[in-house]
Amino acid sequence: MADDAVVMERETAEDAGVSRVYEAGYHIMPTVKEEDIEKTVARIRGIVEKAGGSFIAEGAPVLMRLSFPIYPSTGGKKNAQDRAYFGWLKFESPVSASEELAESLKKDPEILRSIVFRTVREETRAKMKAPQLREVKRTDTLKSMPRKSEESAPVSEEQIDKAIETLTLD
């Protein structure tokens, strides 16, 4: 039974028209106005839809700081971009559609960088938050304790002299 399934999978994988699940991630140039981002996303979606793909999940573009500046190759001038609108979409489409999308994303002047790769249908994002990863066992938190107020009674000169004497004698 299991072997049959494997054989079936191999047979379908050989077929060029087979549908597969892909994910596309993209950085939209920060120079693009916020109102026009929707249009750029619609254009990307249009490429997938045109090629007969269906969407599974999507992440709306969010402006974020990049780990290092990216130099887009436009007109020979180097304009470092250290921010971009990062968005992604997961879709199911034929192999040819993913290749087409990858090509058009590369050529798009509004796209700073893009990636298209094969993935799985299931949700791949980890359902956990960073603080849970770094569980730091903290000792008791320090509380601000009021200082013991030293009772400073007026000291006479005689008392000081006596105290000095006792110190010097020792």
Place this chain on the structure above:
Amino acid sequence: MNNILTQNDIRHVDYKDVDLLKQFVNAHGRMVSRRRASLTSKQQRAVEAAVKRARFMALLPYIAK
């Protein structure tokens, strides 16, 4: 195996989970060894692919410091 992925029942490593991936790179941005991360070889390969995708998309640095 006592590692972050197994403990949290994470079966797929996503390149967008930067906070998770940061657990597997050192201060210089280099990947930590499988032994140090206590990952299985399958998990290490998945993390490796995710880190490389995240680096390409400038979500993680190639080198730091």
